[in-house]
Amino acid sequence: MVSERGLQVLRAIVQDYVDTREPVGSKTIVERHAFGVSAATIRNDMALLEDEDLIAAPHTSSGRVPTDKGYRVFVDHLAGLRPLSTAQRSAISTFLDGPADLDDLLVRTVRALSQLTGQVAMVQYPSFARAHxxxxxxxxxxxxxxxxxxxxxxxxxxxxxxxxxxxxxxxxxxxxxxxxxxxxxxxxxxxxxxxxxxxxxxxxxxxxxxxxxxxxxxxxxxxxxxxxQDRLVMAGTATLARREADFRGSIYPLLEAIEEQVTLLRLMGEMVADEHGLAASIGRENEAFGLSEASVVAGDYDVPGSSARIGLMGPTRMDYPTNLATVRAVAHYLSRLLDEDENAR
The missing domain is CATH 3.30.390 (Enolase-like; domain 1)
Incomplete structure (x- = not known):
């Protein structure tokens, strides 16, 4: 069983690996984080984390990187949402201000998300079952x-x-x-x-x-x-090519999913949201969809009489706290704009 300090070591490994792309060693953790214990003690904690399949060594005698299971524990228990800066909130407002219609609003939404996060952004059209x-x-x-x-x-x-x-x-x-x-x-x-x-x-x-x-x-x-028809509006596909080194294998299945959309619509539809309306599906959890190299984070947004999802797709080595917070902020802003538009009719 992993101790509380061991979980905090996992948090440090995830954060440092996301920031640096480099495997994280015990000495680095002692230098960067105030645990107040020796490197030897941190190595013991890391050994327990490795036994639980939460971290792994990509090479012999290297530091450690999070596994998909480690990212899951991090997202579920350790990753407090990172508040957006004033500049980020202002950017969202500027991107989404004054759309011509719903199509224009959704295009602006994915562009804003992609530019703010550096990930592939996608937004699902709301169900129009109740539209007239x-x-x-x-x-x-x-x-x-x-x-x-x-x-x-x-x-x-x-x-x-x-x-x-x-x-x-x-x-x-x-x-x-x-x-x-x-x-x-x-x-x-x-x-x-x-x-x-x-x-x-x-x-x-x-x-x-x-x-x-x-x-x-x-x-x-x-x-x-x-x-x-269910369909997605997407932006940021080119980021996959720029970040290809972050994927363990080929990015072809991701590109195929983007082109087909059906896979992503199924995946987003099956993700279970938490009490904040947010959800994450990480690495091997996406194996049934052929996307075991990727993570998807998503949030719900509301439109009068319906709801849909907005999300990001990228490598498992992503900044989950910031990405989830950005999805939530954009979803809230999108819901508010749609509600205001409905009330203005």
Missing amino acids: VSHIELVDLGSGRIVVIVVTDTGRVSQRVGVIRTVLDDAGFTAAKTALRTAVTGLSLRDASVAVSALAADAPGAGAVADAVRELAVILDEELDTFR
Whole structure:
């Protein structure tokens, strides 16, 4: 069983290894930390930590580095969240101030997180199961090309360019636009999709307008489907290449997970948050997802009627206290902005 001092030695090893990238020896711990005991005593504590698989020697006669299990103990019991500086909080506020819409806000969010932490940042789109269609706009670009714009009451704006074969005059185009708006405005996304599918299959009436409504309904249905799909906004992928030496093996599985997103969405969805809404999944804990070389830290953020997660992915040798604190601060700020936007409607 590891003593209280042994756990503090583990804390010192984690902190020093994260700061220096160098294995940590007993002499270094005595010099940098005020334990008030000899190097020989610290070596005994380190031997017990090694017996518990909390630290390991990467090379013979070297210092010690934390294992994945050691990082887990550190995160669960020893890593108090490091308060953000005034400059860091100001940077978050500046990054997220005045977004054009939800898409813009989430892009700003991951850029802020990545720049503040040096990790790959990701934010999950909130579930739009309770969102409603507040507006539909159609723009005729000519030659049958139509821009279909969907706006929800949660602030999400999305658009898709489609092509219809039916030729309409201005009056016909206005009539088709009115038919689509009448069919879906005010409905939940789920009900709107049902209504649009029905129009695509059998729009009422006959003639060019009915034909155009059917074609436009297909385009609109494809766009509504994107609202129901889980997806991530990400930033900072290039940091993996710059920090490749921090990974024990290949970073290819991480790059593949970033490209596919499905793996990261599953992982983030299965992480269990603590009482602060924060979660961490470390090294070998991610083996089932093919990401045993990486750690992921995440936090919950709220949007009216729903919630989602924001997180960071990087090597196991990461600054957990700062990264968790940054995730929590950005999640709180994001939740507040979304709540203010909802109340302003």
